[in-house]
Amino acid sequence: MNNRNFERAMDLFSALIVGEEVSKKAGKNAELYDAYTSNAEVNEIVDTMLKKLGLKLYDSNESLFVSAGDHNRVFGFSNEELKRMMGLRLNKELYLCYYIIYNVMTMFYHTSASYTYLEYVKTEDVIEAVSASLKNVTDQINLLARNELEESSFELLAITWDEQPVLGKEDAAIRASRGSKAGYVKTAFNFLISQNLFAEAEERYYPTERFHALMRHYFEEERGRLFEMEQELMRRGEEEDAAY
């Protein structure tokens, strides 16, 4: 192995791990991008290291993006860590944010291969989309005994959402909070922005290149596994058993 190539590969690897942008298009670490795409040895070393750590690399639009996938023990975040990052207390609040983010994702992509050509979204669009998609569940809430609901059930999700006022009382400007629909959407977007998935301009949220790359590539590659929910639930049960 060529020492210089190894050094190159390590440079690229560390840049990817710490979240630096590697993009020829944007002119950030362009030489590392070139090394990865044109030098077979660099390419192989980086690929091997990423693979051994359970990371996935995507080359999209002359830029490289890395994802830890959904169950990476070292580089992935646990639900607890996510709650802390978003400033949430309860699991049901986290699940609501998941659901909001899911809705944002599907506003741009119906499937991983069909981009809707939407340029940006606004808070009110997202509120509308979430309310509309939960309508079926919300309509049936009256018939349910509340204390019997599981914290991860769709019914509790719908109740949590339905009980929020659209805007918080205290001020006109939307702030991230747990007190209103807009506050939750803002919380979700703050998180998406912190993860370099969206950029904000004048209350409009534009998806970034990283968002597009992961949406198109990650889900296409992992689609078979992601649909095996039975196994996922079983695995989760085993993990819980192991914890006690």
Added chain:
Amino acid sequence: MTKNNPMLDDIYENHQERILNLMKYLPFFKLQETSFHQYKEGRYDGLDMGYIVMGVLRFFLEENNFNDRRVTYGDYLQFVTGLLRRDFNLFIPPEEEKELAGYIFDKIKNDGRPFTMDYFDPVEKKTKTARMKLIDSTLKDGVMYYDITADAIEFYLETKEVKEGSRINIKQLLLEKMIETKNFSGGLDVVRQINSEVNKLRMRKQEVIKTLGINVYEGVKALEEFNRTGIRWFEEEQSAFQKNRELIARAKEKAEESQTDEGAYKMAYEEIFLLENELLKAISNHGKLLSDCMELQVKADEIIHKYKFSRLKNAFDFKGYLEKARKFNDVSLLGNLIRPLQKMKTKQSFYIGQIDDLLTQTVKEEEEGEKLKEEEVVMYRFEDEEEEERIGENYTAIIKTLFDTLLVRERFDLQEFNEILELKYFDNIFRNSDYYSFLVHICQKKEYDLSEVKKHQDTFFEGIVSEMLKDAKNIRYLNLRFQLELLGDMEETMLDFEEHETERISHVITGVDQDTEFMTSNIRFIRY
């Protein structure tokens, strides 16, 4: 104060230009307002002046600029009447039709006067009047000809992006007209518009590539559209550029020739020079557009080729995923879609909760040895062992019956014994092969003394009897002695025959399909 503020400068200095630009739209809106309400008691109220004006302008553009023909009133009449019939279903007597066309013509010509608009010029601090005509008229050889004005062309082109024809070409026609009328500064604007038009096409090319990257189907459509509207006219555009260059060169020569007025010449020459420069820039941009288009084609082919390979791959269906999560009624499954989008967690931390584990963890004082469990010995039973056991049990049952009967009665024969057995075990016993083998075994000896059998066994039958006698319950048989007599082959004992005893007995075995019957010798059992 205004001098140093670009915003105010803009308001102040460019106001006139803006108004003149807006002026182009004025005639249309004025005409659009013209209703046919007053004309002929509102009989033609259904006609739309705006539509008719646009049609007429397009007709003039076609004739004047594309076909290079001047329009007479007769041409106009023919066009307008055709339009009225086709689009408004207006079929009226020719006289009336002619009158209506004349009315429309007068309106478009504003009764021979230009359309006007008063506006305030902040530079001169005066109210000025802007004028515009849509159609110009010239008398030549006694015939009146009508032409569309440059302003009208500009207005028409700005109302819509002309997709079918090349926008660049139409602008060039406009430029041609302006050079001919020596409106060089106006021509400069047109060339700048051509330039921006070319740049727009180059940007459009980028968009096409982007679309191709996202959705190939949409991209291919966009590419076709781009080729249809952008590239198709390329040659014509280039020859138009050439023509305009020549026109400019000629204008330059003319300006040089007529050097009478020094100031005017200088100004005109400067304008022509600027115009030429701008046109050269446009031509070079136009050239770049061509190479861009070639590149686009190559890239598009590449993307389509790549797509064909990956087309068989299925895409991830987000809605389907939600449906499935809903089936499990577990929102937390959505986390699997969110987590992959996150950045790497690079700040690794020690989980505080683990400290508890460290403190409460007890360590054993000494190592424990591995505990061995006693293994159970598995006993196997073979088929013949099972059979022997069965035979033993069956024999014991029959033997017990035999011995009990012997204890009660001194003598009896097999037939009687069979009756006893049948009472005890029903006729099932005669279907049991062990019964017949028992008879064979018992006949191996003629005499049995059970006290002797207990001590010494000669046959298999005696073995079973001795086993049986070991049981304390069977002690009552111990002194039993008996002998067997086979009635069939004992001539000497015939005398002892009792009447009811028969030599042979038949055994009937009732089967499922049919009964079978066979004979054996009768046996007499005698206790002594």
